[in-house]
Amino acid sequence: MAVRYSVLASGSTGNSLYIETQQQRLLIDCGLSGKKMIDLLAQIGRKPEDVDAILVTHEHSDHVKGLGVFARRFRTPVYANERTWQAMTSVTGDIPLEQKFEFQANTTKKFGNLDIESFSVSHDAADPMFYIAHDGDRKLTLLTDLGYVSEHIKGLIRDSDAYVMEANHDTEMLMMGRYPWSVKRRILGDTGHISNDESGIALTEVLGNRTKKIYLAHLSKDNNMKELARMSVGQKLESTGLKIGRDLSLFDTDPDRATQLTAI
Template identity: 80%
Template sequence: MPFKFSVLASGSTGNSLYIETEQRRLLIDCGLSGKKMIELLGQIDRRPEDIDAILVTHEHSDHIKGLGVFARRFHTPVYANQKTWHAMSSGIGEIPTEQKFDFEANTTRDFSDLSVESFSVSHDAADPMFFVVHQGEKQLTLATDLGYVSAHIKGLIHNSDAYVMEANHDTEMLMMGRYPWSVKRRILGDTGHISNEESGVALTEVFGDHTKQIYLAHLSKDNNMKELARMSVGQHLERLGLKLGREIGLYDTDPDHSTKLTAV
């Protein structure tokens, strides 16, 4: 079985990524209700009881909303760093000790035929981290909730076969929108989220000859649109001389529907 993935959901209201190989089936984050998580897995013909582990990026509710319910119901092991375990304890309820595992930022853990590398990001959470998932020569990067994309992160995620990359907001929509200035300042700050423009620039700097798929993720429901994100990021990629739809696929994600289960 090839290394496959599906963005089960992505956006302001909830986030989860599914990954599978012949030997392992993982979730990264479980940010929707337990009922919705089951529905999303069903959209790609997968069963929740077959999930081998859930990896947690950080404690914000759009990443852990269904975690406690899911883990208890299906006896799923959960991996998070110690600061995140502490920060999310009141939000997920009690999880049996035998299901709780530490996975610290800037370390690597093996899950049978998968190797998962965590990296710290700048975001307003206790100890937020995201992941580069490796199987053989194949590499998938999940990078959302980024205040900015540091040179270190760019080096770490360079030339991935597939990216699930944040394109949170259109800056003009955000500035003209209804959010109070304090919230706008948080989103625009170094511990907030990156814009379509920032995402496009970062992707041109990490793109390599292995890169074939980019999924635009964590779009704000109030301050972005799929078409706008795709256009903005696409313009940057086309400046590299890339032919979208032929040399590289640029795809939407959705807060309510899973993407097609796709090989890396």
């Protein structure tokens, strides 16, 4: 069986990605309540007790809100880097020592037949990192919650089969919106979030012949719309000569509904 995945939830209110092979079933982040996480897994026909491990990107509550409850109830091993472990305890509560494992940034760990590569990003968290799932020459990249896409990251994620990619905000909506300037400055800064246009530009620089699926993720509920994100990113991609729907597919994600379980 190839690698299969579902974006269980994505947005400013909660985030989680499910990945499976014949040997492993993983969650990356657990940012909704324990009850909602069970519901989201049920949407793709999976049970929480079947999850082999949870990998954490960073300690913000929209990524770890349900982690403590889920891990304690189902005795799920949890992997995070040292500084993230220290920073997220106030949100997750105590997790039994035998379920706590370190996964440092810029390293690779094997989970069954999956190699999971972690890489650091620029975001206002203790030690944020995201992941690339490798299965042979197949490659799935998760990249949200970062202020900019560095040349180093572009090199790591280039020519992935599928991307779950941040398109957090429309810059004009953000600037015209109700957020105080301090929050706007944080979102627009180098440790904030990338916009629709920034996402589209970065994608044009990393897409390869293998790339067939892009999921637009972590959309702000106040400063973005699905249609606007699709249009902005789609225009950037098609400016390179690609045709959405012919050469690759562009998908929405939702804060409370799982995407279809799909093979890379």
